[in-house]
Amino acid sequence: MSGQSGDLVVVACCEACGAGGHYPGDATETVCPACGGVTSYRQCGHCWDHLAFGPHLRNSRRWRHPSCGYEAASRRWRELKLSEFRALTPPSLTAFYKKAGLHPFDVFGNPGRRHCHGTIVEARGVLGRASGRCRLYFEDGFITVCIETGIPFTIPFSAVAALQVGGREAWIHTLVYLRWQTGSLLLLNENFRPPQVASFLEPVVNLLESQGDVTPINSRDDTVSAHFISPRLRALAD
């Protein structure tokens, strides 16, 4: 950890697909080895918060800080080196993994990890009030569920019954459905189109498929194309 910040190697996760990677500490942007998405690290000109802008904002001329409302042309945001960026990995998740005995450097540097975000449309079998934003982190053999109104919990891959991505192809309107032994979550993502989210999650689905739990199907109807649905779920629907 000594010398120039350029010598330092840090781990960071792609804002789009969640893949982990190792990057030089003096970089201000990362190019994801998995999806090619560019994540930019910047500082808010109003509240000085550190923000990571994902590939879905790449073509926006102006960037906005959702928390404080500050807005400016994207090129005017102060660049931050990865080595000085405060929350390269989500702080609450880092604490959760440390408590579970996992090393954050291993977890967040894993190129096979993925994530997806969304607003909760429906939740079943989840303790407490489940509403607002939800993030799913697909790690090595388990999923961590972070719900805005609750505490994180994990689901082993062996308990997953369905992982399905669908929505309207023409809109940026993607539904992600996760069902496990004791519950389910339906999320709405408005940052990426259904084929994009499906391709982000493809390695996870392949892994689940190899366990024999989740198999892909083509489409369900005209507006909703379900990219993945498990045989167990199909059996329930029949």
Ligand SMILES: [Zn+2]
């Ligand atoms: Zn990516």
Ligand SMILES: [Zn+2]
């Ligand atoms: Zn701000």
